[in-house]
Amino acid sequence: MNVIEASGLGKRYGGTWALRECSLTIPAGHVAALVGPNGAGKTTLLNLAVGLMAPSAGSVTVLGGLPAGSLAALDGIAFVAQDTPLYKNLSVADMLHLTRNLNRRFDDRYVKGRLDDLGIPLPRKAARLSGGQQAQLALSLALARRPRLLVLDEPVAMLDPIARHDFMATVLTAAADDGVSVLLSSHVLAELERVADYLVLLSHGRVQVAGDVDDLLACHRVVTGPTAQADRYSEGLNVVHARRGEAQVHFLVRTNGSADPVPQGWEAHPVGLEELALAYLREPGAAALPGPARGDDAQLSAAMR
């Protein structure tokens, strides 16, 4: 089942397209990271997926074909927006009661146990909780609904490192225990490599990269070698991004996955997720989307031999 399927999805504000021609299939059972610089369209995409916005073009379905925003979709998706909106003058107990009333499923025991572990007292007003506690409360309420998909919009941007650690531990434990699929957006790449196993890279409103993290890392590598031979060697390669020095050049290339040997004097290194994402973000024309490109790579590598 695909938790998110977007087809030509686009959203326009006035004359500007915040998101364009976005086609995605995010499979279930993954922790998917939606990554991109500020203004890339991450929040727009998430809002479209949870039904807070209607698309200007294309369509998006969730949880295996349900229309985004329909009652069945709302039932199965829990969303925590940026800045974790809570009713500030309600107490924690009131927020629990509220969420219980507004949803079909609510695991009271789970959420009370969580809040107990976190030391969040039930009678306290939500406004008097710390930022980390508010985030944990919002997350606990979302998970108490027993959703199939948890959507988080920049959940840890405002949290200190400890709160960030605890928050993500909660998310991942829920994913491990209950099989909740997770889609979270972030503009901080460094921590995502441990956490995410599916990556969607958005830049200027378009999807640049989408795929399973293991596959992406297997399909890319950095080859390093002398600048003098750079042009000749790079002809047969699908170079995503090049960094040239006086004597040495690094090419981040996209392969078809096989570990082809490099010529004498060149070295191949594996590439990390952050390096990969940064390289694509610096090259707006490059894209790594699941689909046809693999065939081209095979022809190119064959020609190169």
Added chain:
Amino acid sequence: MEIDKPISKPSGAEPSRLDAGGEEGSPAVAGSAIEFRLDPSSGMPTYLQLVQQVEHALRLGYLKPGDQLPKVRDAVASLVINPNTVLKAYRNLEAKGLAAGRPGQGTFITATLSQAGLPELTGLRRALSGWVVSADAAGLDDSAIVALFTSVLRDFRERHDSSAGRPDTADGGEAERVA
């Protein structure tokens, strides 16, 4: 890489081997004998770090056949990593024949690592010391020695594993995709 000794945990039924001989009457402790730790500065993929920690623990005797590996959710909660990463590490160990999963209970060690015998280790150690002396005489400092060794080791692995057919390379390219 460190292996943390177990601290008693409230869950689980088996007493840890290393706690045998502890106080009388202490409750049954510890789900797992080891705790994982991540080294963020190592270039190695997370799942491989976990695999290596298990193998290291096996070598040092912290783990013996029958011991339970950390539950997926416990490893996820303490390391804040993707559950699939832990699953992948455990599958890797299963493929190597070192561990096996029991449905509903967890993953357990099933074998030990074959070790080189003690005389071989001594000989290897002596050869390596000689090489280090030569490298030092040639003017290499510590990090240059390590870089050279790592590079040679990686090249060896690549050539060895690509010819062996099923790559288990250090760059993490385990080929489990459906093409």
Added chain:
Amino acid sequence: MSALAMPARPEQNASVRPLPWRRMIWVTWRQHRFPLTGVAVLLGGLAVYVWLVGRQLHHAYALASACHPAGSPVCSVLASSFQSMDVQLSNGFVWQPLPALIGAFIGAPLLARELETGTFRYAWTQGFGRRRWTLAKLVLLATTVTAAAAAFSVLLSWYYQPYFTAGNQGRFLTALSPLASGLFDLRGVVFAAWTLAAFAIGALAGVLIRRVVPAIVATLVAYAGLALAAATFLRQHYLTALITKNVDVPGTALVLSQWWTKGSQFAFGRAPITLLQRICPPPPPKAGPGNFSKSDFVGQCLSRHGYTQLTSYQPASRFWSFQLIEGSWLLALSLLLIGVTIWLVHRRTA
């Protein structure tokens, strides 16, 4: 695609029955506790006040109306003491802001606060659904404020009842039209209808403006404009006005305008000074019996010259018809505004 995907949660039924409406009762109450309590305290306090002064008023009225003979000095004293009671309340204008305040402070923040603080991103992604959530809140709050206003209106009607009891006009009260603005609004169904309309205006302003304070202000302004239009114009024309040549239009009627005709043709509204000076020179200062007023003199003079005065008015007997007409269009307007509000909630994007 990794073959190691975590076991995803099993499929659940794709078609879900909506959640029961009654769950929104607690939700609405808890979220709007303060404005609802504030309105309750306000109306409660005012109700106590009205009841206290009303009892005094009714008592004074009972004394004055039971007094015989009507013109004697003793009864005149009682009559004037009744008339001088609570003059500030007597024209009803002091109650006019109430529906606006109730509607603005309960209706406007309803959606505006959610949109302003961003909590709609929580509320509209819960399982209840955003349209049903909005509809439930609007209906519950509209019903509550309308019922409270209706109850208060009954109390006000009781208070003003001595002024309108048939037969006291001419005895010791200046005539008072039940159709007059200020008092018409307080009695019957219209007070509750105006409160409902203010609430509906507030809700729509809230979803359009998306900020609480500007929405409240806009609601009050819009309400004031509508109320002014109704009072000065609409209310006079719900039914075609009656026209009479009779100079003695009953005091309870709502007089719309008066004008003079000559020979079935419109002559003028008020007699021009030049004409009066020509044909109706003012009489000597001390001529005539006591109650002879200047306008009576002008009236008699003009009619001797063939002019007829016509008066258009709405009789007091049309009070309930007018109440129903005004109540109906206010109700229709409220339903329309509420419908538009729900449609906008459905269409509005984050």
